[in-house]
Amino acid sequence: MESGNVDYHAMNGRAYITLNRPRKKNAMSNDMWRQLMTCYDMAEDDDDVRVIILQGAGDDFCAGHDFSEVGNLTKGGGSNSGPQSNRRPSQRSKLAFDKEYVERFQRIFTSLKPSLALTKGFCLGGGLYLAEACDLVIAADTTRMGHPEQRLGLSGAAYFDAWEIVTLGARKARELLLMAEIWSAEEALNAGLVNKVVPLADLTEKGEEWAEKIARLPRDGIAMGKASTTLALEMLGVNGQFTYGPLLHTLATNIRYEPGEYNFMKTKRDKGVRASTHEREDFYKTQPNDPEI
Secondary structure (H helix, E strand, O other): OEOEEEEEEOOEEEEEEEEHHHHHHEEOOOOHHHHHHHHHHHHHHHOOEEEEOOOOOOOOOOOEEOOEEEOOOOOOOOOOOOOOOOOOOOOOHHHHHHHHHHHHHHHHHHOOOOOEEEEEEEEEEEEHHHHHHHHHHEOOOOOOOOHHHHHOOOOOOOHHHHHHHHOOHHHHHHHHHHHOEEEEEHHHHHOOOEEEOHHHHHHHHHHHHHHHHHHHOHHHHHHHHHHHHHHHHHHHHHHHHHHHHHHHHHHHHHOOOOOOOOOOHHHHHHOOOOHHHHHHHHHHOOOOOOOOO
16 A cells, blocks of 8 residues: 555565655655554554564665754644744644654554564664664664754754663763764664664565564564563653653753854754755864864
8 A cells, every 4th residue: 555655565464664755765754754653553453464564765764854844843832823823833832743743653662563674774863763663673784873863952852862771871872862973784783773784685585584583473472572572661761751752852942042053943944954954064073183283
């Protein structure tokens, strides 16, 4: 079944969910997030599905949220028409949006059907959250992972920072967020972000091999195993990230910029997505210190 820019196909105990917007590196629009949730509902409701394979069409897994939509999806608060319709978004409207947004990752994270992400190319921002929400990740050697969106001013206010601290350790998790650098597939493997790295040409085959091992398990066993994992993470406090995540993200996207600090949202408004993204990266580039003479 094709559903806009997210495709769904089920067979042989697998549900294949494909992000299909390759010209935009599978950057996720808000409509695509909703389509993705519909696909997960379909997989959850199909008793023949034992494992979900999440993948991207083209050369990339997912470059994150479509930046052209960032900042345009919340309203000023109160009436959405009249003289106050162009007000700065209220905290309550931003919090409501962030709550809906993070609940999509929670939906994947707590699904009774295990998810296997097959990553390649860019796996950034919201795309990395998608991979982190999955139970297993096989990465092609072309995969590049990171949270460059932290340079929008978030500085560590991330939806998955509890999971990242548990998985990577506190220092590597802080490095991932504060440095906002893009890691190679091998760096991601060494840090613990992925389970395995394979040549790009072998990605589909390895994914099928792992999916087959899961699909041969009893349905009840799969469901109970996933529920047990969710409970264990709950006991560790990890699932609390789905409660505090929207709040911290709402606060972090309402920060005040002082002179000399880069304001992505203002630059995006004035110059557009492409120019503001390039200026952001130029602003955060570090230059080697001049040698002492």
